[in-house]
Amino acid sequence: MKKALFIDRDGTLVVEPPVDYQLDSLEKLEFYPKVFRNLHFIRKQLDYEFVMVTNQDGLGTPSFPEETFWPVHNKMLKAFEGEGITFDDILIDRSFPEENSPGRKPRTGMLTRYLTGEYDLPNSFVIGDRLTDIELAKNLGTKSIWLRNPEGATDELAAHGGVLSPSLVTDDWDTITEYIFAGERRATICRDTQETSIRIDVNLDGNGHTDIATGVGFFDHMLDQIGKHSGIDLTIQVKGDLEVDEHHTIEDTGLALGEALLQALGNKRGIERYGYTLPMDDCLCSVALDFGGRPWLVWDADFKREKIGDMPTEMFPHFFKSLSDAARMNLNIKAEGYNEHHKIEGIFKALARSLKMAIRRDIYKYELPSTKGVI
Numbered sequence: 012m013k014k015a016l017f018i019d020r021d022g023t024l025v026v027e028p029p030v031d032y033q034l035d036s037l038e039k040l041e042f043y044p045k046v047f048r049n050l051h052f053i054r055k056q057l058d059y060e061f062v063m064v065t066n067q068d069g070l071g072t073p074s075f076p077e078e079t080f081w082p083v084h085n086k087m088l089k090a091f092e093g094e095g096i097t098f099d100d101i102l103i104d105r106s107f108p109e110e111n112s113p114g115r116k117p118r119t120g121m122l123t124r125y126l127t128g129e130y131d132l133p134n135s136f137v138i139g140d141r142l143t144d145i146e147l148a149k150n151l152g153t154k155s156i157w158l159r160n161p162e163g164a165t166d167e168l169a170a171h172g173g174v175l176s177p178s179l180v181t182d183d184w185d186t187i188t189e190y191i192f193a194g195e196r197r198a199t200i201c202r203d204t205q206e207t208s209i210r211i212d213v214n215l216d217g218n219g220h221t222d223i224a225t226g227v228g229f230f231d232h233m234l235d236q237i238g239k240h241s242g243i244d245l246t247i248q249v250k251g252d253l254e255v256d257e258h259h260t261i262e263d264t265g266l267a268l269g270e271a272l273l274q275a276l277g278n279k280r281g282i283e284r285y286g287y288t289l290p291m292d293d294c295l296c297s298v299a300l301d302f303g304g305r306p307w308l309v310w311d312a313d314f315k316r317e318k319i320g321d322m323p324t325e326m327f328p329h330f331f332k333s334l335s336d337a338a339r340m341n342l343n344i345k346a347e348g349y350n351e352h353h354k355i356e357g358i359f360k361a362l363a364r365s366l367k368m369a370i371r372r373d374i375y376k377y378e379l380p381s382t383k384g385v386i
Contacts, residue, residue, distance in 0.1 A: 012131035013060060015099075016053070016191075017122070017151070019139030020065035023158050025087060027140070032068075035079035037086060043158075045184040047094045052188055052375075059135070059191075060099040062125070064147070066116050070105040117146035125151070136178075138187065142167070145175045154178040156187055161218050186216070192374050193281065198274035202267045206259040207251040213271045215370050217244025225249040225264055227257050229320025233359045234264075240363035243370075257323060265330040269337025272366075276302060281372040284380040286365030289357060294348025296357030298365045301341040304386045308332045312346035312354060319351055327355060331362075 021027040021034055026041040028034055053059060069075045091097070102121040106112035113120030125132070137148035140158045148155030157164065157177040164180045179190050196215035203209070221238035223231045226249060238245035247268070251260030276282065279302060288297040308331055314324035335342040344362075346354045379386060 013129055014058065014131045015060040015062050015125060015135045015153075017062045017064050017125075017135070017137040017147070017153065019116075019137075019141070019144050019158075020063055022140035023138060023144075024063070024091075033075055033079075034083050035075065037083055040083050040086060042087075042090070043184065047091070047096070049184040049188040050091070050096045051094050053191060054096055056192060061097070062100040062102065062122075063098045064102045064116060064121065064137075066104050066106075066143075068105075068107050070103065117143045117150055119147070119150050122151065136191065142171055142175060145177050148177075149175060156181070156190070158182060158184075158187070189372060189374050190216070193372065193377065194277070196275045196277060196370075196372075198271045200267045200271040200274070202263060202270075204259075204263065206255075207249060207263040209250075209263055209267045210246075210248045211264075211267045211271045212244075212246040213268075213275050214244035215272075215275050217242060220244045222246045222248075225260055226251060226253050227260060227322055229322040230257075230261060230264075232320070233322075233355065234268075236356065236359040237363045237366070240360050241366040241370075243363075243366065257321070257326060258329075261322070261326045261330050262333050265333030266337045269334040269340075272338045272340075276370065278379075279386055280379055281374055281377040282380060283369050283371045283373075284386070286367070286369035287361050289361050289364060291353045291357035291360065292348075293350055294346060294353045294357045296348075296354065296361045297343075297345040298358060298361035299343040300362075300365045300369055302338070302369055302386065303341060303381070304339050305341060306336045306339050307341045308335045309343040309345075312344060312358065314351050314354065316351045319355060324351070324355075327358075 018024060024043055024046055025034060026043055028039045034040065067080065070080055071077050104112060104115040104121060106115050119126065132152045135153040136156055137144050137151065137153050138156045138158060145155045145157055155177045157180045159180065160182045161180045168175055181187060198213050200211045219239045219242045221235050223234045225231055225247060234247055247264065249260055249264055253260060282302065284302050286300045310328040310331065316324055318324060331342055331344060344358055346358050348354050
């Protein structure tokens with residue numbers, strides 16, 4: 012079945028004028044950063060039709076004469092064509108919002124030809140900078156990409172009633188293309204035993220948002236470092252037999268987190284694979300890792316205290332061993348210093364930075380980072 016990208020114009024392909032929102036002169040024509048190379052890549056590598064869908068309030072009326080619109084629009088199309096980008100369909104609604112036109116986004120009146128069953132709409136996308144674009148995707152039955160700064164997006168969606176859920180929120184066309192080409196890197200792991208009940212959600216391409224509750228306060232603080240400093244969205248909810256001790260909670264969290272990372276990495280194509288040394292006050296902490304598929308832990312860090320916060324220090328190497336085994340990664344950890352809190356926090360932060368380096372994906376070099384051909 013055919014697939015399509017339904018792409019908004021102003022604010023998505025070109026920068027929307029900040030004052031009157033009308034792109035009615037060549038002086039106002041400015042292309043959205045990175046849009047050329049990314050649409051060219053998608054056009055060359057994938058099989059989506061390109062459909063431009065735009066509302067142009069009052070086009071053809073005295074408030075927006077056609078003679079001010081078409082020279083700029085045609086200049087824009089010519090620039091895209093020069094970069095090997097053509098649009099299979101261009102749909103323009105000229106109505107004002109108060110007219111409630113059936114063709115005006117988010118309504119689907121202009122898009123009836125795509126609703127006949129010929130198109131694989133669940134695997135098509137609407138890409139735009141407004142909530143009306145996300146609502147259009149819902150009405151069409153496609154996925155949606157909201158082109159805006161992720162900061163504050165959750166609150167805006169909630170204020171809209173929480174009924175819209177874009178597949179991706181980003182203000183970067185590089186991220187859009189990576190998502191469309193290589194897919195999302197998310198995983199959910201539920202691990203239930205007679206000792207622990209664990210749910211972990213990871214998004215490797217997130218923004219470092221965390222929601223962590225294991226019942227062990229200091230452990231929560233350390234796991235929070237992983238999300239915040241790696242950029243991975245991380246939700247960890249654990250109910251363990253803390254009435255016995257912390258052992259099972261910490262060990263099983265390490266196993267589940269490692270499994271989630273392994274699953275989210277998928278085929279590992281295009282990743283950097285290797286990952287960091289960082290100082291923290293009196294400490295120097297080094298975490299080197301390799302997602303090469305062969306688990307191993309080297310631990311060179313001594314702790315003189317029995318506990319830091321409510322977490323036994325003997326569980327530190329045990330957690331990292333569980334993590335490396337389940338993630339099938341080589342993990343080499345070393346820490347020097349005097350302050351025990353700083354040492355372990357430095358280790359977790361160094362792990363996070365190593366993860367950030369290693370999971371970085373380059374779709375323009377979409378190969379396995381191995382001479383063996385498999386990792």
